[in-house]
Amino acid sequence: MSGVIVNEVRKGFYLDSVALMRFSRTIAGLEGIEEAALMMGTPANRRIMSDAGLLEDAGKAAEGGDLVIGIRAKDQKSADHALGESRALLDQPTAKDGDAAVWRPRTLRAAVKLAPESNLALISVPGDFAVAEARKAIRRGLHTMIFSDNVDIAEEAALKREAHELGCLVMGPDCGTAIINGTALAFANRVPRGDIGIVGASGTGTQEVSCLIAQYGSGVSHAIGVGGRDLKPEVGAISTLMAIDALDADPGTKHIVLVSKPPETEVAAKVLERIGESAKPATICFIGADESSMPANATQVFSLKDAARVACGMNDEDVKSADAGAAVSIQPGRSQVRGLFAGGTLCAEAQVIFKAADFPTISNAPIPGVPSLDKANGGHPMLDLGEDEYTQGKPHPMIDPSVRDDVIIEALKDEAVAVILADMVIGYGAHDDPAGYFAGILKEHGVEGGPLVIASVTGTEEDPQIRSIQMAKLEAAGVHVAPTNADAAAWALSAIRSNG
């Protein structure tokens, strides 16, 4: 990589990743800057910076407690200017500094001493430190939710084994969504209380299912996140089994929904055996899995929409929407559906819908039976834009929708693309107006006779962004808005079928 690389390391200087990503974007946008990042110098972050061509010797020697400024500029003058701006950003007073009246504990131990009734630690520090903090929490009797990712799976397994011994639940690592006793934690939606309990190894899967349960007139008792790897053999579903135990024993839960990527056979058997021991009915959605045998009290479903529908005791007809896809016309010569998803499980669900209809897809996050992007030429691309290749060192597209600008603009201009399929995920933690942002991109870059755009909004009327307002903004921008992510995928299929 060309250009001038400048590093500066601030020893023992900490800022959280959201603040640093904001600063990084500001600096990267300056005149003459090719790439820039301000990150804590953990091994994972140093790797990201190194891959981005942002590290020289000073940065390479940084440690996890140091803040690293990495700048690659076209010339020394631009680099020096950007370094000066970076220093100014880091030295500006923070709200915390100005709020001297509020004393804050500096450690978990001090926090628990101050508030001994605490029962849950929500941990979102860099992944290299997350397990250490979680271990301190469980040893003080706190359940934990670990939002952080980049945690070694062996460390995850060891932590969960110890937590199990102590009777503490570990949600995560990489757990984005939970609703405990009516409280939305991290990326979750405001859904009514009800009697359906969710165990979710998938953040956006849990969001879509809980929001559709609300849409179908029911409610959620609890949604317990377990982290995307809990059902891997190395971890052995420790948290999933504890969550099922808890929901089984919870008098407020009458029906249990389990949402996960397809687990390996022995883990699936263990989980299903535990489900079978319950007197409560259950709905199992191993998204992307083939049909398999289920305990007598469980129903297997293949989409998130069906997970919500079955849990709510509704028939297919009850939730059928008018298929807007069949009524539209697409431009001649265009035949590709391109899925551009912020939610990983929403991307998986679209693949499931296409696969069931025998329409081939390819994906950077393929479900079983779908080729990965780099291994196939044909098929409709379904992109999970929250995957590492799009988000390393950047915020998740649910927080910052600009992460998917480039791919949306590329799809809008690609004459092979007949339909762009997209998701908008709202709720706590998410961007305050993803639909408005998306509409802005369409307005600026949409082309006459370009691709049809079909989308859905995962959220509720009670969410801060208000689902109906988000839908109206999309419709005003010419987007066909489906009631669910599964319907959006089905509409896209109908559109290309009816024009094929």
Add this chain to the structure above:
Amino acid sequence: MSESKVKTLLEEPLRVVNIGLEGFAKELDQQGVKVIQVDWTPPAGGDTKLANLLSKLGT
């Protein structure tokens, strides 16, 4: 044993210690949940291995 302790979590109001992103604490506060924010900095001078070891030793 584990069932009862997690079951208790589902029965009681949440009282959260937030370690990391402050936005999560703000949103919990907006929901009326008791939350205490830790003014966290990387322990053990940012040495991840040492931090891990110290947590295992219970410090």
